Amino acid sequence: MQPDPGAHKKRTDRFRRFAEVDCLIILDESNIRYLTGFTGSDGAFLVGADWMTLLVDGRYVTQAGLETRNLEIIEFKNRAETIAAIFQERGARFIGFEPAAVSYGEYLRLCDSLPQATLRPLSGRLDFLRAVKDAEEVGEIKKAIRVAEKALTDVMSLIKPGIMEAELAVELEYRMRCGGAERMSFETIVATGPDAALPHATPGRRRVALGDFLLIDYGAVVNGYHSDETRTFCVGRASERQQEAYRLVLEAHDRTLGAIRAGVSCGEIDRIARSFLAEKGMARYFSHGTGHGVGLEIHEAPRLAAGKADVLEAGMVVTVEPGVYFPGEWGIRIEDMALVESDGCEILTVPAADLLEL
Numbered sequence: 001m002q003p004d005p006g007a008h009k010k011r012t013d014r015f016r017r018f019a020e021v022d023c024l025i026i027l028d029e030s031n032i033r034y035l036t037g038f039t040g041s042d043g044a045f046l047v048g049a050d051w052m053t054l055l056v057d058g059r060y061v062t063q064a065g066l067e068t069r070n071l072e073i074i075e076f077k078n079r080a081e082t083i084a085a086i087f088q089e090r091g092a093r094f095i096g097f098e099p100a101a102v103s104y105g106e107y108l109r110l111c112d113s114l115p116q117a118t119l120r121p122l123s124g125r126l127d128f129l130r131a132v133k134d135a136e137e138v139g140e141i142k143k144a145i146r147v148a149e150k151a152l153t154d155v156m157s158l159i160k161p162g163i164m165e166a167e168l169a170v171e172l173e174y175r176m177r178c179g180g181a182e183r184m185s186f187e188t189i190v191a192t193g194p195d196a197a198l199p200h201a202t203p204g205r206r207r208v209a210l211g212d213f214l215l216i217d218y219g220a221v222v223n224g225y226h227s228d229e230t231r232t233f234c235v236g237r238a239s240e241r242q243q244e245a246y247r248l249v250l251e252a253h254d255r256t257l258g259a260i261r262a263g264v265s266c267g268e269i270d271r272i273a274r275s276f277l278a279e280k281g282m283a284r285y286f287s288h289g290t291g292h293g294v295g296l297e298i299h300e301a302p303r304l305a306a307g308k309a310d311v312l313e314a315g316m317v318v319t320v321e322p323g324v325y326f327p328g329e330w331g332i333r334i335e336d337m338a339l340v341e342s343d344g345c346e347i348l349t350v351p352a353a354d355l356l357e358l
Helices: 005-019 029-036 058-067 079-089 104-114 124-130 135-158 165-178 194-199 240-259 266-277
Strands: 023-026 043-047 054-055 072-075 094-097 118-121 187-192 211-219 220-222 227-232 291-293 300-304 319-320 323-325 329-335 336-341 343-346
Touching: 005 029, 005 043, 005 124, 023 029, 029 043, 029 054, 029 124, 043 079, 054 058, 054 079, 058 072, 058 227, 079 104, 104 118, 124 266, 124 300, 135 165, 135 211, 135 220, 135 227, 135 319, 135 329, 135 336, 165 187, 165 211, 187 194, 194 211, 194 323, 211 329, 227 240, 227 329, 240 319, 240 323, 240 329, 240 336, 266 300, 300 319
Parallel strands: 023 094, 054 072, 094 118
Antiparallel strands: 023 043, 043 054, 187 211, 211 227, 291 300, 291 319, 319 336, 323 329, 336 343
């Protein structure tokens, strides 16, 4: 993605207004990328009232110059010492920082080096500053989705009795990389038979057998943005019990997607999926939240889970992924991605449909 200094400045101004401090230290890699365009793995973004400075080590000086615009770039040897020196020089008094991104040791070093300043941890609401996506971000997410879905289509012919979970996972990841993914969104989940009853199963040497449910949870990263989708198939003919369980999960999924719109609370979205499955006697088999935000990270705000009072806003991109898991037997999860709109949502993935028997 080419640098967009206008978009990055608007984002930084929002961070400034939110923080209500003189200066900011941004250390989280995703936040640095969001605010500056810099994609390196080590850096610090310092923000004052009328200045912005990106600190990088020697590996990234050239890269930072290519990826960013309209900010000062300084090479550091010791990050904490350089941060302190810049803030001392510029008379910073109240400095906000991301508590999850600063180690306790680095915090103590900064406090010792900046006796004239007060360091203030920023509120957890900072997470929501990336939650609403602009059109460019939505476009990158759509690219990631298309890469991932094309790869799954390409491996469908390989799904036969006898193939190992790990083989199928490798083939799927290979095709995503060949299709343009810079990496996987997460370790691909391919789980068959009893393994499918593990929500975060690791692909292993179990081989697909006739009558198995096969659960595939996968995603691609394109230009830093993630996709996330889960499909459950039956290899061979599904039993009546399998068909009914799949139908109920799909209905929970469809009802939930139908309720997504700006102004609805995240807890209410979760309640719709959870209460429907509970009515069908499956409450104890649905063991995770209904969904989450997706963007520069695979899990980001908002979280669609019980009791969450946060309200959906137009521009948020979320997953909807109800599932049921019967230990020792099989599991079902159906997951799609949606863009929240003022009066509904746009389903970004190709929507899940009736159970496919392979």
